[in-house]
Amino acid sequence: MNRFLLPLLSLFLFISNSASADPLVAKIKADERVYAQRPLTLDGSASTQGGDVTYKWAVTGSTRPEGAPPVPAIEDADKAVAHFTPPAWGVYNFTLTVSQGADHQDARFSVHVLNDPAKDDSPSYAGENKVLYKQAPDALGGTAKLYLHIFNPPDWKAADKRGAVLLFHGGGWSGGSPDRYVPDAKYWASRGLVGIAGQYRLGGREGTQPPDCVADAKSAVRYLRAHAAELGLDPQKIAVGGESAGAHIAACTGTLPAYNDPKDDLTVSCVPNALLLYFPFKMVTTVGNRNKDDMSPLHFVTPSTPPTLFIGGEMDDIAPAQRGIDWGNQMKGGTNEFRFFIYRRAHHPSGHQDMTKPGLDNDLIRQTDLFLVSLGFMTGDPTIPPMDADAIAQLHVDPKDFKFVPLQGNDR
Secondary structure (H helix, E strand, C coil): CCCCHHHHHHHHHHHHHHHHCCCCCCCCECCCEEECCCCEEEECCCCCCCCCEEEEEEEEEECCCCCCCCCCCCECCCCCEEEECCCCCEEEEEEEEEEECCEEEEEEEEEEEECCCCCCCCCCCCCCEEEEEEEEECCCCCEEEEEEEEECCCCCCCCCCEEEEEEECCCCCCCCCHHHHHHHHHHHHHCCCEEEEECCCCCCCCCCCHHHHHHHHHHHHHHHHHCHHHHCEEEEEEEEEEECHHHHHHHHHCCCCCCCCCCCCCCCCCCCCEEEEECCCCCCCCCCCCCCCCCCHHHHCCCCCCCEEEEEECCCCCCCCHHHHHHHHHHCCCCCCEEEEEECCCCCCCCCCCCCCCCHHHHHHHHHHHHHHHCCCCCCCCCCCCCCHHHHHHHEECHHHCCCCCCCCCCC
């Protein structure tokens, strides 16, 4: 062979082989939604081709329920196909690192793990009457069980006609637990009412959407009314409230005509006799007004809206206190009571504090107690340890002095 052609041929073969070599890539194939406590297969076998390829899997858990078991290790973490059994509902984030010599590539994949409806692991609390009020579909076609955690007064009898307070926890329609309102429910029971911490479907646990949360809240109110005789309730003394997203769905029960569960008996009213709205989230959720897709309670407030206690925080940039001013203005002209408090320098709440100690939670319970007494739900003075008048005054901002700062997309 010509001595000049040999180097050219070698160069041509090198270029051809380089061009035909497959680049190192990393891919993960898995189900995007699965149930907790069921094995999940993570397939990275199509990630690359060729010899001397190694695989390394890793997992982290996020947005998982409080008290969930630790995230376990991935089985077969050094193979192309690995296995993982998620211990609890939430989002799990997987990383696959594919290596070949000095080269490596990463692939990432998130799996939304739902609560397994076949394993009823809803919480239970000492002293409660735990009532199944609804069974509803989750995002994978399973049937979720929803409970009311009911706490009765010590001298309660089924023949009673007690007022009731039903409270829904917050969590962005995605997380949270009835745990949040068990202390409050017990307090209302100590005041002679039936205190209730309500459960509803969650985006994190059942993979559902906010309209499902609203439908569940309405179903819960209808259940209490329909079963008032056996629960010892006065069907015309039902107060509904909550915090953040829980306050939103509570507000929807008393305002929105839409988002009813079609399986409910719609002849039973879901409109409560009082609303207790603590730092309510997303009072305005859509651009439209009063259309079928509008899930904005504030768009439907009228002078005939149920008596409302509205609590806001001066520094809350998630659920602005201005919404309480708007709510009260729209109730003007009616006969139903509206009470509004803004707490000084208060941000959006992130957890429950000790209501028996001086502070916001103590005053919030006290103001709610006084409000319910004014509506005839019960009699007597609040039994929560009182703060002195000066301390209470220091907690509150006069609504006339409140200045609304427009938000950047949180609650438009």
